[in-house]
Amino acid sequence: MADITFSNPSYKDKTVYAVAGSHTETILKIAQENKIPLEFNCQDGECGTCVIKVTSLDKKTRMGGFLTEKEKVVLKNIGKLTKEELEQAEVGDVPPTWRLACQMIVRDEDILVEY
Numbered sequence: 001m002a003d004i005t006f007s008n009p010s011y012k013d014k015t016v017y018a019v020a021g022s023h024t025e026t027i028l029k030i031a032q033e034n035k036i037p038l039e040f041n042c043q044d045g046e047c048g049t050c051v052i053k054v055t056s057l058d059k060k061t062r063m064g065g066f067l068t069e070k071e072k073v074v075l076k077n078i079g080k081l082t083k084e085e086l087e088q089a090e091v092g093d094v095p096p097t098w099r100l101a102c103q104m105i106v107r108d109e110d111i112l113v114e115y
């Protein structure tokens with residue numbers, strides 16, 4: 001189980017409870033189910049509209065789902081993923097701060113999602 005707190009300067013923070021480990025629940029899907037106005041377009045990891053900043057709230061090592069190949073390309077193209085971060089993600093299994101909401105699968109961790 002995971003608590004996801006969605007935060008945006010224009011809206012009140014909202015924390016939702018998500019079932020982790022289903023491998024189907026993306027952050028975008030959870031946002032939509034909870035009427036959180038997270039912007040999106042393609043829903044397929046190609047446009048970069050749904051970019052989010054993810055921070056751990058329970059101080060465990062960040063998990064997050066693995067970066068998808070599409071995420072790697074888009075995040076690099078929009079300047080949200082450095083070569084070092086990509087290396088850390090691939091070699092050290094350390095997820096980067098910026099993710100795509102339509103690609104990131106929820107894991108069992110409490111996170112802050114800034115959108």
Ligand code: FES
Pocket residue numbers: 039040041042043044045046047048049050051074100101102103
């Ligand atoms: S909605 Fe297009 S990349 Fe997520």
